[in-house]
Amino acid sequence: MDIRFSGFGGQGIIKSGTLIGKAASLYDDKFATMTQNFGPEARGGACSAQLVISEKPVLYPYIVRPEILVSMSQEAYEKFLDDLVPNGILLIDSDLVKPHNIRKDVNMYSISSTRIAEEMGNRIFANVVMVGFFTAITNIVEPDAVKKALPGSVPERFIDKNIEAFNKGYQYGIDILEKTKTKQKKKKEKTEA
Amino acid sequence: MKADPMGVATGSHYLDGDHACAEGAIAGGCRFMAGYPITPSTEVAERIAERFPKIGGMFIQMEDELASMAAVSGAVWAGAKSMTVTSGPGFSLMMENIGLAVMMEVPCVVVNVQRGGPSTGLPTLTAQADMMQARWGSHGDYEIIALSPNSPQECFDLTITAFNLSEKWRVPVLFMMDECVGHMTEKVIIPNADEIEVTPRKYYKGKKESYRPYRFNGSNSVAPMVKAGDGYFIHITGLTHDERGYPVINAEAQEKNVKHLVNKILKNEEKIRIIEEDQVDGADVVVISYGISSRVAMNAVEAARKKGLKVGTLRLVTVWPFPESRIRELAKSVKAFVVPEINMGQISLEVERCAQGNAKTILVPHAGGWVHDPTDILNAIEESIV
Structure with missing residues (x-):
């Protein structure tokens, strides 16, 4: 599974990739290789982390066409959208990305991760809200594995806050999946009727 | 000897190659590092700088790479296992003092996280174009040991190996990473520390007046060392010297000194060699990388x-000294060698030389900035058998 996390520097994009990769490889018995796109820019520039998760050791470390794209900035969304494979999964922060040229061949899910984090007191948790959302929607790593990956990856005094952020994103994702299921069910019933 | 448990971060981690290299150095007994930050190697220095104060090590950010390499040699003679870390431009600046360390037979490790060149080139992107510089970068005749890891796990494991080899042969070991890894x-x-084998420095224990810092005796061993402050009066120099370390400026002394530097590595190539082979028996083509x-x-x-092709692989974990005898032997049974490398042709020329015309050598070059498209390597494999 080829995944790209994207946004701008300072949002914790690389950390998102690290958390999922660490969860998959240390606590979920998979192989996970993460690489980062380093540019000369620091904070503010487009930034992305590439993660390959596999049942077998990963040979080729980079990603050409991701199956999942996470975008937390407009610039990153526009830069990387075309690379997403048909039927791929697109996750966006709905306050930061206005999805024009919507691709009909991909499954898009959105969450106000930055706003949810701000409501918790600090937008710095937005990436972990997104990680929770990612975990629920994609079902690639176990939620417990991601929670186990938090210690050592975030400052110890903020672990509880990070777990809270993760849970909010995760629950939001589960609710969306439920709603989609219900909608599909109703649609099906309607057509059958 | 087993590793000092104080420095060993036992457990499962999710680390990049730079950080894993730093942990490997600590586990391997490194307690002194001098360096000057340069992308993409800075994270090694950062982690060492953070970890060393807690375990009794010393990190110094020097004024430049020349000074860094000089400080490493000094620290070794003061008794520490030492390392420096850099990338291409800094590696160039270190060359003179790497030669000095070779001549003074200083066991140390020099990490080069390779990026695209020449000059400042591609600071943040990968390359493998310093492989010949590792071999020949400093002036004069000498042999060196160079290792090339392909994963963060190996960055940990092989940094320990690099320290062990440097102590065994009293030679700078070049740890040739690439930005990607x-x-x-x-x-x-x-x-656990008790599962990590560490080669301790061999110190001299005999009479003070009979100590010789060098041993030029057929090159199966090197002389034990002493530490500054232990009361020995010794002379260490970049000039051609005798076993006492004193300069002797003539052809006879040069013959003994240089032959020793060369032969202690070349004559022990098979002992130093680490290569990984897979399905080479009966192979038509062997990919060397x-x-x-x-x-x-x-x-x-x-x-x-x-597709049914008989393809073997040979991975050079130690790139220098080059496994000449093995390539020569394989050349007699295979049709071709395919050599993908992120440069315009360096190790492929060594393969070609060792093949002695018995097998074709096909280079798959890449100028750097990214890794190969596997299709290019596949095409070369297919073409090589036609």
């Missing part, structure tokens, strides 16, 4: 095997 994050398992290219090449090799 340095900035790649994967699972790294750090074992190192560093990140060895992983990318496996993609192509698996595809070629699915």
